[in-house]
Amino acid sequence: MKIKTYVVDNLAEAYPLIFRDLGKEAIILKSKPTKAPGFFGVFRRRKLEVVAAAELSEQAQVSPTAVDMSASVAANPLINEGNQAEHLSSTNASQDVLLKELAEMKGLIQSMTKASVQSQTIPKPLEGWVAHLRDQEVDEEVIQFIVKKFAMGNQPVEEMSNEEVQETLLHIIEQLFDEGIAKExxxxxxxxxxxxxxxxxxxxxxxxxxxxxxxxxxxxxxxLTTDTYRIAAVEQLKTYGNILNVPLEVVASPEDLPAATENLKGCKVFFMDSAGRNYLEEGYVQEISDFLGYDAEQENYLVLSMTTRWRDMKKITEKMKAVPIDKLILTKWDETTCYGPALNMVYHYPYPLTYLCTGQGVPQDIIHANPAEMAKKLVGVER
Incomplete structure (x- = not known):
C-alpha cells in the first residue's frame, strides 16, 4: 500500500492530486487543519493536511510466486494440459484471495478512520453545542476543527462558564465565516x-x-437570459426589465451572444441568467461552460438555496466545479432554520460568499453576507 501526504487549501483541491498520484481507487486515511508558513511567523494561512493511500498496482497485486508458477507452467512441456489448467486455476485462486484481503483491509482502514473521527473526545461543556451543530448539519470535519480551536485556547474548556463557552463558540464560527466571505x-x-x-x-x-x-x-x-427551456422564466425577467426600464435579450446559443450584446450597446454592465435544470443531466454543465466562454471581463456566481440539504448541496457544488466559478450567493436564507450548510460551504470550497437573499422582494431582500450575524443564526443566539 502506498501512502502520500498533501497540504492543500481544502479537500476539493486535494482530490485531483490524489487521483493523479494514487489513482481513483485511493482512499483518504485522515485530514486535519494545519497552518502554512507565514511572513516572520505571522499571516499564516489555514491549510488542510490530507493523508491518502492506495493499494498496490494490479501487477504488484499478483503474488510473485504465482507469477513464477504461471511462467514455469507455460514453459515446461512436461506438464500436460490437465496439470497446466490445474496450476493456472490454483494461481487465479491465490490472486482472488489476495485481492479479497486487500479489499477487506481497505474497508477496515476506512471504518477505523471514520470511527476515530467520530470518537474523538468532546469536552463535557461542548457536548450540547456539538449536538446542536450536528443538528444544524455542520459536517464532522468542521465540528472537529471547532473543538480543536477550543483546545488551543488559553483557558481549559472545563474551567469555562456556559457564557464563556457560548461567546468562544460564536467567535470561532464568526472567524470561519469571515475567512470565507468576500471582502469586495x-x-x-x-x-x-x-x-x-x-x-x-x-x-x-x-x-x-x-x-x-x-x-x-x-x-x-x-x-440576458439563456433560459429558453422555461418560458415563465423569460417572462419573469422581462417583467422586471420593464419595471426597471432595462432592456432584455434572449440568447438561444453561445454563438448568439455577440449579437445580443451589440443590441444592448450602451449598457455598462450585463447580467446573464443561465438555464436552471437538473444538475445531474448529462451535458448540462458543459452547456453552461459554453455560454461562459464569451470574450468579456466576466464574473460568475454559483447560486445555491439554503433549503437544500447539505449532502445535495455538496453534490451540486462538486458537479459544478468544472464551471469557472468566482463567488457564491446563498438564497432563501429566510426560509430555513438550518444554517450549517453555509458554514460547510465557506470551509470546504474556495468560492467567497457575497450575498444572502432574504425574501422575494426586489430589490430590498438581498444583503451582504455578515459573519457576525451568520454566526448568531447558526449558534441560535437572538439578536
Whole structure:
C-alpha cells in the first residue's frame, strides 16, 4: 500500500492530486487543519493536511510466486494440459484471495478512520453545542476543527462558564465565516452570470442585483437570459426589465451572444441568467461552460438555496466545479432554520460568499453576507 501526504487549501483541491498520484481507487486515511508558513511567523494561512493511500498496482497485486508458477507452467512441456489448467486455476485462486484481503483491509482502514473521527473526545461543556451543530448539519470535519480551536485556547474548556463557552463558540464560527466571505462584494466585471440548479432563485436574484445598479448606482444595465427551456422564466425577467426600464435579450446559443450584446450597446454592465435544470443531466454543465466562454471581463456566481440539504448541496457544488466559478450567493436564507450548510460551504470550497437573499422582494431582500450575524443564526443566539 502506498501512502502520500498533501497540504492543500481544502479537500476539493486535494482530490485531483490524489487521483493523479494514487489513482481513483485511493482512499483518504485522515485530514486535519494545519497552518502554512507565514511572513516572520505571522499571516499564516489555514491549510488542510490530507493523508491518502492506495493499494498496490494490479501487477504488484499478483503474488510473485504465482507469477513464477504461471511462467514455469507455460514453459515446461512436461506438464500436460490437465496439470497446466490445474496450476493456472490454483494461481487465479491465490490472486482472488489476495485481492479479497486487500479489499477487506481497505474497508477496515476506512471504518477505523471514520470511527476515530467520530470518537474523538468532546469536552463535557461542548457536548450540547456539538449536538446542536450536528443538528444544524455542520459536517464532522468542521465540528472537529471547532473543538480543536477550543483546545488551543488559553483557558481549559472545563474551567469555562456556559457564557464563556457560548461567546468562544460564536467567535470561532464568526472567524470561519469571515475567512470565507468576500471582502469586495461589488463586482468589477462588466459581464456577470448566475449559474446553479433549477429552483434556487437565480432569476429573482438577477433582478435584485440589476435593480441595485439601476436605482442606487445609476448605471445603464442590460439583461440576458439563456433560459429558453422555461418560458415563465423569460417572462419573469422581462417583467422586471420593464419595471426597471432595462432592456432584455434572449440568447438561444453561445454563438448568439455577440449579437445580443451589440443590441444592448450602451449598457455598462450585463447580467446573464443561465438555464436552471437538473444538475445531474448529462451535458448540462458543459452547456453552461459554453455560454461562459464569451470574450468579456466576466464574473460568475454559483447560486445555491439554503433549503437544500447539505449532502445535495455538496453534490451540486462538486458537479459544478468544472464551471469557472468566482463567488457564491446563498438564497432563501429566510426560509430555513438550518444554517450549517453555509458554514460547510465557506470551509470546504474556495468560492467567497457575497450575498444572502432574504425574501422575494426586489430589490430590498438581498444583503451582504455578515459573519457576525451568520454566526448568531447558526449558534441560535437572538439578536
Amino acid at each position: 462584494t461589488e463586482p468589477n466585471a462588466s459581464f456577470i452570470t448566475l449559474v446553479g440548479p433549477t429552483g434556487v432563485g437565480k432569476t429573482t436574484t438577477i433582478a435584485k442585483l440589476a435593480a441595485a445598479r439601476v436605482l442606487h448606482g445609476k448605471q445603464r444595465v442590460g439583461l
